[in-house]
C-alpha cells in the first residue's frame with residue numbers, strides 16, 4: 446500500500462474502503478434521492494458533522510459539489526456589490542477572482558505568498574458586505590490564528606465572515622459564534638475520494654440571500670441558499686447528489702467521533718511537532734514558513750533547494766507520496782499533509798527517508 450501525503454486528494458481514511466463496499470452492497474447507488482432511505486443518509490451525515498465540529502443550531506449544513514463551488518455560492522448569496530478578501534496564496538486569490546467574475550466589486554488585502562495575517566487594528570473598507578478568509582492556505586502552508594480571526598469579528602461584529610476551512614477541518618476547533626460561514630471538501634482532512642463539498646451557513650447569511658433575491662438580485666439557481674435550506678430541512682438536496690459520498694461522509698464523521706476528535710487533534714499535534722522539529726534541525730531542507738505562529742499544522746511546506754523532483758522520486762520508491770510545491774514553488778518546495786488518515790508510523794518513515 447502507498448502512503449499518500451499529498452495535500453489533496455490525500456490518503457484515504459482506512460475505514461473508507463469498508464464503507465464504500467457496504468454502500469454498494471446496500472444498493473445505495475440505485476435509491477431515489479427523494480426516498481426515506483436517502484433522507485436517513487442525509488440526516489446521519491449532517492448530524493454527525495454537527496457534533497464533530499460543534500456546529501450550533503444557528504448554522505445550517507448544505508451539501509454541494511466542491512469547495513470552489515462554495516466560494517462562488519457564498520459570493521452570489523451574500524454580496525450585492527462588495528466583498529473583502531484576505532489574499533496570501535492561490536486559493537484565497539481564486540476566491541477574490543470569482544467575486545470579480547460574478548460582477549461584484551471585490552477589494553483585497555494582499556501579502557506575499559508564505560506570509561500570514563494577524564488582523565491587528567484592521568481597516569475594512571466601508572460598504573464591505575462580507576469578509577473572506579482562507580484559514581489554511583494549502584498552496585503555501587500558512588495557517589491563520591483562530592483567536593486573531595475572532596478578534597477581527599469583535600472589531601467588525603456586523604460584517605459576516607466566511608472562512609475556507611478545506612485543509613484545516615476537522616483538525617481545527619472552530620467557535621462558530623464568530624464565523625458566519627465556512628466550507629470544505631472531503632478529499633483533504635476527511636480522507637475521502639473527491640466529489641463532495643460541505644457548506645456551513647448561519648441564519649444571517651440566509652437572510653441576506655433572501656433579501657438580495659427579494660430585490661431582484663441574482664443569487665444563482667439550484668444552489669441558492671434559500672432552496673438549499675428548504676431542501677435540507679427535509680434532509681434532501683435540490684439536485685440528484687453524490688449519494689455514495691454522502692453515505693461515506695456520514696460514516697467517516699461517525700468514525701472520527703468514535704475515535705474521539707480530541708484524540709485526533711492531539712495525534713495531529715504530535716505529527717506536526719515531529720515534522721517541524723526534524724526540518725528545523727535539517728541542514729539542507731527548512732520549513733518555508735519562518736514565523737512559527739503561521740506554520741500550518743495540517744500542510745507542512747518545506748524548502749528543499751530545488752530538489753523537490755529528486756525527493757518526490759526517492760520517497761515514492763519507498764511507497765511514500767509527498768506533494769511538490771504549488772505553482773511557482775513546484776521545484777523549490779515539497780508539501781506534506783498531516784490529516785487524520787496519516788499515522789505517526791508513516792510520518793516517521795518520511796523522516797527516516799529524508
Ligand SMILES: *Cc1c(COP(=O)(O)O)cnc(C)c1O
Pocket residue numbers: 453511512513514536579581582583584609611612630631639
Ligand atoms: C483544495 C482546496 C480548495 C479547493 O477544493 P475543491 O474540492 O477542489 O473545490 C479550496 N481551498 C483550499 C484551501 C484548498 O486546499
